[in-house]
Amino acid sequence: MPRVRFKFVQSTGSAFQPFQAERRYFKIGLAWLGVVAASTLLAHTALYAADDSVTRGARIFSANCARCHGSHGKGDGPDLVKLQSAVSPDDWTDKETNRELTDSFIISMITKGGKANGKSHVMPAFGDKLSAHQVDDLLAFIRSLAK
């Protein structure tokens, strides 16, 4: 058997055959790379398109607020216990509760903090840390949570 196979390879001839095979794989590899690159680009574009105020607000919330307000905005973040907070923030997913909070109160709480609003000092002021746009995005995100 091995002898037969050897003959076959010889008869089709070229010592380049292995190289040709390699070139073909290289081309297939390149084509795949193209497909992967194109789909990554598409996914990126789709993400960018969906990057509206609420999406941006969600990201800002996760980075700055979730530790106290909870990852879903229910007012149950882990740091409240750590800071021995006497009060819990509101559950923003509750429709009635969310509706009772005015835009100006939410914005004032975010920018000036709890103490300046006659509320808990545990709620920090973010006026120096976040831009007005970012505060608007947070407001949009908070409103989007109401169910």
Ligand code: HEC
């Ligand atoms: C260190 C903990 C902590 C962090 C971080 C924090 N908060 Fe608060 N926040 C509180 C507490 C506690 C209250 C409740 C204050 C009260 O009722 O006296 C509160 C209250 C609020 C309120 C008033 C309505 C409510 O839920 O009681 C808003 C609006 C608010 N926070 C938004 C934010 C946003 C937006 C961020 C992030 C940019 C943030 N907070 C980060 C602790 C925090």
